[in-house]
Amino acid sequence: MDASITLLPEAAVGPVADELFGSFVEHLGRAVYTGIYEPGHPAADEQGFRRDVLGLVRELRVPLVRYPGGNFLSGYDWRDGVGPRETRPVRLDRAWHTVEPNEVGIDEFCDWARKAGAEVMAGVNMGTGTPQDAADLVEYCNHPGGTAWSDLRIRNGHRAPHAIKRWCVGNEMDGDWQIGHLDAVDYGKKAREAMKLMRWTDETIQTVVCGSASPNMPTWPEWDRIVLEHTYDLADYLSIHRYYENPGDDDDFLASHLDMDRFIEISAATCDYVKAKVRSKKTMMLSFDEWNVWYQSRQAPHPWERAPRLLEDRYSLLDALVFGGMAISLLNHADRVRVACLAQLVNVIAPIFTEPGGPAWRQTIFYPFRDVSTLGRGVALRPIVRSPLKATKSCGDVPALAAAAVRDEKSGEIAVFALNEDRARPLRATVDLAAFGASEMADRTELCGPDLSAANSAERPDAVRPARVRVARGDAGRYAVTLKPASWNVLRFRPGRAATRAG
Ligand code: AHR
16 A cells, blocks of 8 residues: 655644754763863864854754753752852762763853753752742842842853743652652642742743653653642643663664654643643643653663763664654644753764764764754644554554654745655655645655664764655645655655646
8 A cells, every 4th residue: 555645734733833843951971061061172162162063053953952951950059050160069960970060050051052042941950959949040040130149140241131931840850760859749849839939030931840750650640640730820831751762673663653642642631631620721731851762771880970971872773763753743743742852962862972072973863853943843734644554563553654744834835754664665655735736846855774773973974864865746736755664754845836747
């Protein structure tokens, strides 16, 4: 059976929030030190930020970066990271068993984010931190001046407020690995008090409360319900996280996005249940602020060290395809997922990799992220996908084709993202845009190759990268394309002359 993707103007998911293409920088491993920041590197700017890394971040068009954690957040005192560097304490970061020099703190990170063209989504510590600490940080960052904390920011060289709009109230608080881990009721109460103080400090901010750390937690989804019942009126988003690693079967791994669909839908349903229960008119949005492929099983114990090599997954072509499937899932749920953060950005489970004193390069997952981030802005359409099924070991029979599509309202251009999960067979597919009137295929790329384990490295930075494919001519708005086995495909269409010949 051939496959098809049909798009209709009336079948839309909804507008895609720019913040769907956010990312995450944690004080973890070499994300900050020798990642974004390396004074003395030939590419370092006057503040010690690596220009080569900044260039790659800009290429990804990341609009928002979550900071400073992650697990790190729950033991972090933000005051350690402000003021003259020579007086900042060196601390043990007990979350990642690392020595934290505090050379980068909230002020430097906001400077870096500005250079990267991104806003900061800051986290407040709900482990060892108090609601007062959280509100003080909001005051330090956002209050114009004339108070102790805002004047300290000014003395530290930042007259203009950082104007941080979105705030994460803790991180993964139901995980026993979390410093200061709490049960749902205790976290719900603490988060509520913190949000009250934070909002009374700056009423324009938005807040994100912690959902369960993962759907694999025994606390999920009951944790989310209880936390929301305590915080529904004060929160704007429920934070959700999901990582996948190869379970030992490539087909099951490729089907990860189906599990992600279900996870998002149950998270949204849990929010809606609480919405009804607390008689609210507000619809809670999801902040999917950690998502990626992550080989958690590869972690090993290490000594106390500054900037150790932690979570430095080298991504394969297969990982990039799975990642593309996850991006499709996000776009298809853009009505509820209003913030998403690729976890993370540099070195630590990241699309960008660096060597200290050496080069920076694009990992395989860089490409599907860049595709959706650059072409996935607009209104997400709900594609009607017909696909042959393929058998998997644990997921049963699943469609070989997954797809998402986004229409740029201004230009009328439509981008289609399509994943052929069949590792053996090409898919002959029709992309049907007839309902949109005259169009032409403007551009087409594919990411695929004979070796699914291929990866990029300092020596071979371009071993895996997308290739341009000859565009197809449409026949009355229908385009016949062949999607190679195990391939990530991007097809861009623009409104145009009606093309009549099949190509
Ligand atoms: O992104 C790596 C870690 O994964 C984060 O610190 C934590 O929030 C999650 O468990």
